[in-house]
Amino acid sequence: MFPELAPYRGRTTRLHPRPGRPGRHDSHVGGPTPWPGGEPWPVCHETHQHEAEGYVPDEIRSARAAGAQPQSRPWPGAGSPGEDGPVPFVGLVQFFLRDVPGLAAGPDGADLVQLISSTS
Known part of the structure; x- marks a missing residue:
């Protein structure tokens, strides 16, 4: 359909x-994400606007x-902001x-691919 895109083709999974x-x-997509017990969960150290900080893990x-x-x-005012x-x-x-x-x-x-992201 678009021959000019042929060089960029690759395997996809729908x-x-x-x-x-x-x-x-x-x-x-979503749901629990296993993480090695000996490794700390990744965190973002960048500064964040107060309303975009997310929720504390206990919530x-x-x-x-x-x-x-x-x-x-993650909308503002929906829970306690992160510390x-x-x-x-x-x-x-x-x-x-x-x-x-x-x-x-x-x-x-x-055998596992995980995608994690900062909430900001």
């Missing part, structure tokens, strides 16, 4: 996210335990090698 409760060991844990989402995250200092990153997606045809293993045979 996602079909559905509402649900993915586990830590499932590929998913997120409490909401998840109740099977809910923190209210209107001054580093703001925790948020897990966006994770894909396991077994669920994405053609995905190559990572360093040392890693």
